[in-house]
Amino acid sequence: MSNTVTLLINGEQIGVAGGTTILQAARLLDIDIPTLCHDDELEDRAQCRLCVVEIDGRPRLEPACATQVAEGMTVSTDSETTLAARRMTLELLLSEHPQSCPTRARGGECNLCDYADDYGIRAPAFGYGSETEDIRENSFISRNAAACILCSKCARACEQVQGVGELGFMGRGIGVTARPAVGKTLEQTECEMCGNCVVVCPTGALRATGPPGRADAKVRTTCGYCGVGCQFDLNVRAGRVVGVTTEPDNPVNGKWLCVKGRFGYEFIHHPERLTAPLIRRGDRLEPASWDEALGAVASRLAEIKAANGPDAIGFMSSSRCTNEENYLVQKLARAVIGTNNVDQCART
Ligand code: SF4
Numbered sequence: 001m002s003n004t005v006t007l008l009i010n011g012e013q014i015g016v017a018g019g020t021t022i023l024q025a026a027r028l029l030d031i032d033i034p035t036l037c038h039d040d041e042l043e044d045r046a047q048c049r050l051c052v053v054e055i056d057g058r059p060r061l062e063p064a065c066a067t068q069v070a071e072g073m074t075v076s077t078d079s080e081t082t083l084a085a086r087r088m089t090l091e092l093l094l095s096e097h098p099q100s101c102p103t104r105a106r107g108g109e110c111n112l113c114d115y116a117d118d119y120g121i122r123a124p125a126f127g128y129g130s131e132t133e134d135i136r137e138n139s140f141i142s143r144n145a146a147a148c149i150l151c152s153k154c155a156r157a158c159e160q161v162q163g164v165g166e167l168g169f170m171g172r173g174i175g176v177t178a179r180p181a182v183g184k185t186l187e188q189t190e191c192e193m194c195g196n197c198v199v200v201c202p203t204g205a206l207r208a209t210g211p212p213g214r215a216d217a218k219v220r221t222t223c224g225y226c227g228v229g230c231q232f233d234l235n236v237r238a239g240r241v242v243g244v245t246t247e248p249d250n251p252v253n254g255k256w257l258c259v260k261g262r263f264g265y266e267f268i269h270h271p272e273r274l275t276a277p278l279i280r281r282g283d284r285l286e287p288a289s290w291d292e293a294l295g296a297v298a299s300r301l302a303e304i305k306a307a308n309g310p311d312a313i314g315f316m317s318s319s320r321c322t323n324e325e326n327y328l329v330q331k332l333a334r335a336v337i338g339t340n341n342v343d344q345c346a347r348t
């Protein structure tokens with residue numbers, strides 16, 4: 001639908017396209033509505049009910065994330081009834097959440113605890129839940145069932161973004177948890193270890209098994225593993241990369257990544273990582289300066305060209321290089337060596 005719908009939210013008038021949700025319209029007015037199960041890039045299931053709002057003429061509170069605007073609608077996002085309902089929802093969620101939040105204890109962020117603080121809940125009416133041990137799901141992901149609020153964002157990200165569908169709700173009644181099927185760990189499934197379920201988890205029930213604690217700094221960079229050009233932030237602490245995080249504004253990949261970009265950062269500080277060029281001398285590879293290495297390459301290319309002609313030489317470039325670097329490779333081949341033997345792994 002593209003017709004414009006006019007409504008009032010907290011007394012402010014706004015016109016939005018038909019099909020817009022109340023949550024989206026409220027955000028256009030800079031009105032903050034708390035959400036736990038909503039993600040802008042996943043289909044809404046309206047599971048947490050934290051985003052409820054009051055709509056004139058409707059007999060019950062409605063979830064803002066899953067209710068579309070209607071002409072003449074009058075919405076209140078901060079009435080006493082609405083705030084009381086949200087407090088009750090938070091208290092019920094906290095009744096199954098340990099008082100000592102396992103995510104905060106590791107220096108992570110728990111949206112549930114943050115909202116409880118915002119709503120001034122210090123002694124929830126139904127008490128707190130009990131603690132559970134972390135379960136190591138695979139090499140990169142751990143899960144703590146007690147921190148899970150059954151929002152299903154992990155399952156939706158796995159199915160709707162990654163196209164894998166290895167997470168879902170298992171068990172019955174109070175024993176329901178979000179996890180892989182039939183008692184398996186993610187290690188035993190077709191999980192691609194992308195970590196996209198971890199990214200959307202609002203409470204840190206799913207978390208990356210990196211070192212705990214917050215980063216001192218974040219450095220935006222482009223992934224070097226393939227030519228897609230995904231961006232992410234290297235999390236740095238005490239001069240070492242300790243994790244990778246993503247922001248939705250990354251132009252290529254948003255907040256999503258594959259396993260290599262998300263978890264393949266330990267090579268950065270690996271003691272066997274090459275940090276200088278090596279020149280083969282006899283049976284041995286010996287460290288050299290860049291000037292020495294480039295000089296050796298140039299003189300060998302000149303020797304081969306003199307002995308066998310320019311078409312004895314071929315150049316293979318890479319989609320991991322920038323466009324400018326790839327341009328220079330073909331320039332070197334054609335203008336300096338004099339051959340059209342130049343190819344690139346992304347040609348097809
Ligand atoms: S890591 Fe990726 S593939 Fe594995 S469960 Fe999470 S979203 Fe699904």
Ligand code: SF4
Pocket residue numbers: 147148149150151152153154155178197200201202203204205206
């Ligand atoms: S593990 Fe996290 S994302 Fe999945 S249902 Fe639980 S709280 Fe939601």
Ligand code: FES
Pocket residue numbers: 034035036037038045046047048049050051052063064065066
């Ligand atoms: S955010 Fe709307 S129901 Fe959870």
